Structure formats: structure tokens, C-alpha cells
Amino acid sequence: MKKHLITGGAGFIGSHLARRLLDQGDEVTVMDNLFTGNKSNIYGLMENPRFTFILHDVTQPFWGQFDEIYNLACPASPIHYQRNPVETIKASFVGMLNVLELALKTKARVLHTSTSEIYGDPLVHPQPETYWGNINTIGIRSCYDEGKRAAETLCVDYCREYNVDVRLVRIFNTYGPNMHPQDGRVVSNFIMQALQGHDITIYGSGQQTRSFQYVDDLIEAVTRLMQLERYPLAEACRRHGFDIPVVNVGNPNEFTIRELAETVLALLPESNSKIVYRALPMDDPQRRKPDITLAGELCDWAPAVPLAEGLKHAIAYFRTRLPGACA
Numbered sequence: 001m002k003k004h005l006i007t008g009g010a011g012f013i014g015s016h017l018a019r020r021l022l023d024q025g026d027e028v029t030v031m032d033n034l035f036t037g038n039k040s041n042i043y044g045l046m047e048n049p050r051f052t053f054i055l056h057d058v059t060q061p062f063w064g065q066f067d068e069i070y071n072l073a074c075p076a077s078p079i080h081y082q083r084n085p086v087e088t089i090k091a092s093f094v095g096m097l098n099v100l101e102l103a104l105k106t107k108a109r110v111l112h113t114s115t116s117e118i119y120g121d122p123l124v125h126p127q128p129e130t131y132w133g134n135i136n137t138i139g140i141r142s143c144y145d146e147g148k149r150a151a152e153t154l155c156v157d158y159c160r161e162y163n164v165d166v167r168l169v170r171i172f173n174t175y176g177p178n179m180h181p182q183d184g185r186v187v188s189n190f191i192m193q194a195l196q197g198h199d200i201t202i203y204g205s206g207q208q209t210r211s212f213q214y215v216d217d218l219i220e221a222v223t224r225l226m227q228l229e230r231y232p233l234a235e236a237c238r239r240h241g242f243d244i245p246v247v248n249v250g251n252p253n254e255f256t257i258r259e260l261a262e263t264v265l266a267l268l269p270e271s272n273s274k275i276v277y278r279a280l281p282m283d284d285p286q287r288r289k290p291d292i293t294l295a296g297e298l299c300d301w302a303p304a305v306p307l308a309e310g311l312k313h314a315i316a317y318f319r320t321r322l323p324g325a326c327a
């Protein structure tokens with residue numbers, strides 16, 4: 001039985017990961033300061049004797065003996081990470097430093113959840129792991145983008161200099177149950193708006209694209225990547241030009257934001273919501289689509305859940321989060 005630490009484990013992705021690791025018979029400790037996470041995501045896990053919750057900020061040092069550390073602690077939605085930008089960049093960088101120091105002292109393996117945001121507004125499409133990105137260092141998204149880029153650098157330097165076993169996963173837009181209803185990201189916004197008959201708010205022209213991944217597909221890839229033996233993994237990555245494992249995980253089916261709005265409305269024909277257009281936020285990337293060749297080769301993985309099917313599961317969940325609904 002393995003012991004896992006999940007920082008940020010009371011959030012959307014972390015709560016799915018915790019359930020998955022418990023289901024396979026392991027011990028799971030979730031550490032979270034509940035900045036954007038919610039205890040309701042992990043209530044169902046609390047009675048499991050193999051589950052522990054620690055209320056703690058990842059920017060403060062911590063101690064514990066774990067086999068594997070999944071580092072997720074960081075607000076991920078633009079409206080939330082921009083609400084407190086200094087805390088955001090600290091969560092990424094100082095939090096990463098604390099995780100790596102613990103891993104160094106205890107010989108734990110680390111999987112860090114990086115992001116497609118490190119590619120910024122990409123000039124290469126689709127984005128392979130070898131692309132260095134196109135980022136504004138002083139924009140409103142920089143606290144997140146640059147924090148995540150610096151965290152990647154810290155990971156590779158702890159690996160090269162101190163031999164810590166690290167793997168970096170660059171996650172592309174992921175959605176599903178346990179997202180906060182006021183999370184502010186596009187899938188949760190559109191579904192909550194459509195369910196309540198509110199205007200569907202498209203920012204900009206709606207011609208910008210994203211590639212949406214259902215959370216179960218992500219959890220499958222992340223857990224497989226964590227289990228890969230270190231040296232065959234390093235060798236496989238070297239063939240792709242890296243000495244450290246860095247892997248895109250996302251669904252390469254690309255949609256415009258307008259298409260997403262229309263798909264949500266088609267799944268909710270009873271909705272009387274109308275599409276409205278609002279200003280495009282600064283530095284909003286125009287296109288995004290992962291090249292997932294490496295993930296496929298490393299762990300025989302490909303996303304299995306089409307957008308319309310994943311949205312149905314998400315809609316069923318968000319119905320339970322409507323004001324007045326019984327969860």
C-alpha cells in the first residue's frame with residue numbers, strides 16, 4: 001500500500017485523484033488551505049480510515065513521509081488567481097520549493113501539475129512539449145503563467161542537481177464534476193448560466209479555441225505517468241529531446257468558445273438563455289490544442305470521453321449545485 005500526498009487535494013482535480021488512489025487501496029493525505037477548494041469535494045472520503053485531511057498552506061514548510069507527492073496546490077481559474085496574484089505566484093513557486101525539499105529529504109517521487117498556460121498565446125499549433133511558449137511577463141495572467149513556468153524550472157533543477165524523481169504534466173483545459181459552480185472558467189460558467197436561464201457570456205468574438213478534457217481522462221493519464229519506472233521513463237523522454245519527463249495531457253479535439261456555448265445549449269434545450277458578448281480579457285490565448293504523441297507513447301493513453309458526453313456528466317453535477325438544490 002502506497003502513501004500519497006496531494007497538495008490542493010480539496011479542489012476539483014485533486015478530489016478526483018484522491019478518490020481514485022483510495023479506490024486502489026492506498027493511503028491518501030490531502031493538504032489544502034481551501035482558497036478555491038471546498039471540503040464538500042472530500043466529505044465522501046473523510047470516513048475512509050486511509051484518508052487524512054490537513055488544513056495547511058503549501059507556502060509554509062511541512063513534513064511527512066510519503067511515497068508519492070502530487071503537487072496541485074494553486075488556484076487555477078483566471079478570476080481566482082487574479083484575485084490574489086501574489087499568493088498565486090507564491091503558491092506555485094514557494095509551494096513547489098517546499099514540496100521538492102520534502103521529496104529530497106524523504107526520497108518521495110513528485111508529480112507536478114503544470115499547465116498549457118506555460119505556452120501562453122502560442123505561435124505553434126498544436127503545442128508539442130518542445131515549444132517554449134509566447135508569454136507576457138507583466139500581464140494579468142503572468143502570476144499564474146510565470147509561477148508555473150518557474151515551478152517547472154525548479155523541478156528540473158532539483159532533478160539535475162539533487163537527483164529528485166520528478167515528472168511534469170502540462171494539463172490542458174479540464175472540466176467535470178466537483179468544479180466550483182462559481183469557479184469562473186468557461187465550462188462551469190456556461191453550464192451554470194444555461195441551467196439558470198442567465199445570459200451565456202462569451203468573451204471576445206468566441207472564435208478563440210480551447211481543447212476540453214474530461215476529468216476522468218486526466219486522472220487516468222496522471223496516475224499512469226506517476227507509476228512509470230524512473231529510468232525507462234527518462235530514456236523514453238531523452239529520445240524526445242528532454243532529460244526530464246514533461247508531458248502534455250489533454251484532449252486534442254479543438255472547439256471555438258462559440259461552439260462550446262452552442263453545444264451546452266443543445267444539451268439543455270429547455271434553457272431560455274441567450275448568448276451575449278463581453279470584452280475579451282487581456283492576454284487571453286487565441287488558440288490551444290495539445291500534441292499528445294508523447295503521453296500516448298509513454299503510457300499507452302488517449303482521452304476516451306467526447307465533449308458532449310463529458311458535458312452531460314458535468315451538467316448532472318451542476319444541477320445539484322443550483323441554489324436550493326439538494327446535493
Ligand code: NAD
Pocket residue numbers: 007008009010011012013014031032033034035036037038056057058059071072073074075076077091095113114115116170171172173174175180
Ligand atoms: P482548483 O482551484 O479546484 O484546485 C486548486 C486547489 O489548490 C484548491 O483546493 C485550493 O484551495 C488549493 N490551493 C490553492 N492555493 C493553495 C495554497 N497556497 N496552499 C494549499 N492549497 C492551495 O483547480 P483545479 O482545476 O483542480 O487545478 C488543480 C491543479 O491543476 C492546479 O495546480 C492547476 O494549475 C492545475 N491545472 C488545472 C487545469 C484545469 O483545466 N483544471 C489546467 C491546467 C493545470
Ligand code: UDP
Pocket residue numbers: 077078173184185186187189190201202203204208210257280281284285
Ligand atoms: N470565457 C468566456 N466566457 C466565460 C468564461 C471564459 O468566453 O464566461 C473564455 C475565456 O475568455 C477564454 C476561454 O473561454 O477564451 C477559456 O477560459 P477559461 O477561463 O475557462 O480558461 P483559460 O483561459 O485559462 O484557458
